[in-house]
Amino acid sequence: MAARVSIQTEDFDLSAEVAALRAHDAGVGAVAVFVGTVRDRNDGAGVSRMELEHYPGMTEKAIEAMIDEAMRRFDIRAARVVHRVGPLNPTDQIVLVAVTSAHRGQAFQACEFLMDYLKTQAPFWKKEHTPDGARWVDARVADDAALARWGIAAKNA
Incomplete structure (x- = not known):
């Protein structure tokens, strides 16, 4: 099984990521996926480029803990988070959150929970x-506020 978390500069292949996540698991009835991309505007200003930085080791550990929490809260079979760092341009993919479950409702909820958690x-x-x-x-x-609806107070609030 592939790693649950990847922090990388290179782009990711959505089809390959989903195929790897659900490979050899006949119990998967649903796959929910979120892909975030770089916009060309934010807060009313044009954006020509974005740079993402992280703290290696700490970032992966924090996201692993988020996935563990999603596994506890929802009836999901697997989850995968890929987050890019470094310089990115408008339309580039930034983040992938993919979740498998037997049923769509749990997959959708877990995917949204993970994205809300990632953002804060x-x-x-x-x-x-x-x-x-x-x-x-x-x-x-x-x-x-999105994170608060899951009963979690943001640490940066």
Whole structure:
């Protein structure tokens, strides 16, 4: 079985990731997938490039703990998170969250839970390059609220 978490600079292949996640598991009845991409605008400003940084080792450990929590909360069979770091351009893929389950409801919920958790709790730092210069992106109140609906208070709140 492939690793549950990959932090990488290179792009990922959605089809290959999903195929590997569900390989040889005849109990999989549902696969829910979220793919995040770089937008060309944020907070009203044009974005020409984004840079993502992380703390190697700490980031993988934090995401592994998120997957463990999803496994406890939901009836899922497997999960995979791929997150890119380094320089990224508009339309580039940033993140993949894929979850398998016997039934769609649990897969959808676990996928959304993992994405909400990633947005607020994973140790990533994001810098956007705009016409006015580079700026670090702060956590959003909406992301903290999304996590709160799962009964978890954001550590950065």
